[in-house]
Amino acid sequence: MSELDIDAVLDRVRFDAAGLLPAVIQQHDTREVLMVGWMDAEALRRTLTEGRVTFWSRSRQEYWRKGDTSGHAQHVRGAALDCDGDTLLVQIDQVGVACHTGARSCFDVDPLEPVVGARS
Amino acid sequence: MSELDIDAVLDRVRFDAAGLLPAVIQQHDTREVLMVGWMDAEALRRTLTEGRVTFWSRSRQEYWRKGDTSGHAQHVRGAALDCDGDTLLVQIDQVGVACHTGARSCFDVDPLEPVVGARS
Numbered sequence: 001m002s003e004l005d006i007d008a009v010l011d012r013v014r015f016d017a018a019g020l021l022p023a024v025i026q027q028h029d030t031r032e033v034l035m036v037g038w039m040d041a042e043a044l045r046r047t048l049t050e051g052r053v054t055f056w057s058r059s060r061q062e063y064w065r066k067g068d069t070s071g072h073a074q075h076v077r078g079a080a081l082d083c084d085g086d087t088l089l090v091q092i093d094q095v096g097v098a099c100h101t102g103a104r105s106c107f108d109v110d111p112l113e114p115v116v117g118a119r120s
Numbered sequence: 121m122s123e124l125d126i127d128a129v130l131d132r133v134r135f136d137a138a139g140l141l142p143a144v145i146q147q148h149d150t151r152e153v154l155m156v157g158w159m160d161a162e163a164l165r166r167t168l169t170e171g172r173v174t175f176w177s178r179s180r181q182e183y184w185r186k187g188d189t190s191g192h193a194q195h196v197r198g199a200a201l202d203c204d205g206d207t208l209l210v211q212i213d214q215v216g217v218a219c220h221t222g223a224r225s226c227f228d229v230d231p232l233e234p235v236v237g238a239r240s
Contacts, residue, residue, distance in 0.1 A: 004233045012230065022207075024144050024153055031151030033144055036207040051237025075237035082226040083219050087142075087156040089227040095239060099203050106202040107209040110132065113124045117171025117195035119215060 006045055013044065014086040020056060021088055023047075025098065028077040028091040034098035035106040037066075039088065051076050053092055072096040126165055133164065134206040140176060141208055143167075145218065148197040148211040154218035155226040157186075159208065171196050173212060192216040 015021050020038045027034055037055035039047060043063055046054040053074035057064040067073025078091035099106040135141050140158045147154055157175035159167060163183060166174040173194035177184040187193025198211040219226040 004235065009232060022142050022156065024156060026153055031153075033146055033151075033153060033209050035202065036142065036144060048232060048234040051235045073239075075239060076234050077236055079232040079234045080227040081230040081232065082156065083221050083223070083229040084226075085230070087226075089153055090234075093237075093239065101203050103203070106204075106207075107200040109203040110201040110205070112129060112168060112199040112201065114168040114196050114199045114210075115124065115171045116197055117213075119193075119195060119213065 004048060006048060009048065009081070010041055010044070012081060012085045013041070013088075014084065015041065016086070018058075020058070021086065023053075023055070023088040023090055025053065025074060025094075026089060026091050027094055029093075032105055033107060034092075034094055034104070037064075044088065047076060047090065048079060053090060067095060070096070070100075072098065074098070124168060126168060129168065129201070130161055130164065132201060132205045133161070133208075134204065135161065136206070140178070141206065143173075143175070143208040143210055145173065145194060145214075146209060146211050147214055149213075152225055153227060154194075154212075154214055154224070157184075164208070167196060167210065168199060173210060187215060190216070190220075192218065194218070 025034045040056045043054045043056045054065045073095045074092040145154045160176045163174045163176045174185045193215045194212040
């Protein structure tokens with residue numbers, strides 16, 4: 001589409017039973033996966049129209065515009081729904097760190113050591 | 121940890137009310153986000169110990185080892201839990217394409233045009 005039609009986007013989204021959509025947050029240039037948050041329709045609308053990422057906090061039950069408290073804002077650079085409309089990918093420019101632990105990515109905190117596979 | 125202790129990992133995971141965990145699948149070298157799938161404890165155990173990604177299919181209510189039907193296997197290269205243990209990131213080597221539509225990534229199918237933000 002040539003311009004963002006937010007109602008058309010919301011019509012394509014398949015929110016879960018709680019009315020939420022998982023959003024994968026990726027640094028636009030390095031392609032690091034920084035975190036996964038959750039959005040309801042209003043958080044998604046704000047994220048796609050305001051240039052800043054807003055989540056719905058499931059623990060606090062409130063909107064959470066990333067960076068308003070911490071300063072660690074996420075500036076939107078791109079976004080896509082997946083093929084069945086039940087997951088969002090948002091490419092952003094992260095100010096500071098994404099994780100409340102102080103780590104750059106929430107996935108830097110608990111690396112696992114899986115058995116590695118290879119093409120036969 | 122120096123070796124994978126699957127029970128210790130499962131103890132740290134916070135599965136949702138349905139017993140599931142979202143898993144972000146990322147191509148290990150290009151860092152493309154290819155898809156998001158869901159795992160229960162058994163799918164997670166298989167993924168971390170078999171070198172191939174296995175999901176729990178919510179629609180079919182069965183285990184789904186990616187590639188067994190399509191040939192488009194996902195070979196595990198790394199994995200991490202996030203800071204609060206409710207999301208998994210899996211770095212993989214994708215054979216062929218990840219998406220059932222034939223697209224490389226499930227997020228190639230429906231790109232949006234959000235309002236872009238920038239650091240002030």
